[in-house]
Amino acid sequence: xxxxxxxxxxxxxxxxxxxxCLGLYLILIATFDIYYDEQYCKLKYEWLTxxxxxxxxxxxxxxxxxSVYTMVVVSLYRAIKMAGxxxxxxxxVHLSVYTGIxxxxxxxxxxxxxxxxxxSRLLLQWFVVPR
Numbered sequence: 436x437x438x439x440x441x442x443x444x445x446x447x448x449x450x451x452x453x454x455x456c457l458g459l460y461l462i463l464i465a466t467f468d469i470y471y472d473e474q475y476c477k478l479k480y481e482w483l484t485x486x487x488x489x490x491x492x493x494x495x496x497x498x499x500x501x502s503v504y505t506m507v508v509v510s511l512y513r514a515i516k517m518a519g520x521x522x523x524x525x526x527x528v529h530l531s532v533y534t535g536i537x538x539x540x541x542x543x544x545x546x547x548x549x550x551x552x553x554x555s556r557l558l559l560q561w562f563v564v565p566r
Contacts, residue, residue: 439516442531446512449505449535453542456498460491467491489550496546504538 467487471478482488512531548554 446509453498453501456494460495493546497542500542
């Protein structure tokens, strides 16, 4: 495979990972919607403080962040290639891998930070009606 094809496949696999996370999130949220049926309002506080809700929040944020940020990088990469930008040797592949790792780190950070103890208390105070 050519260097450009390997890089494109790498980025497409990152987009696919994000999209799979979103698909899994949608399946799980639909399952819990069926489970809670029409009792969500009664059980809102329990749901929002549950580990399942936190996991699904992380999953959806990670998946959407990963897909969107990778699409931005792919668009920039293709624009640079169309403009005739070239890098010597394997530097392009290494830069792409490092970029992918940074994208993964950003997506994980952004998806986990709202569930740190400080932020989770604030989110519950702002968005949940007291019991």
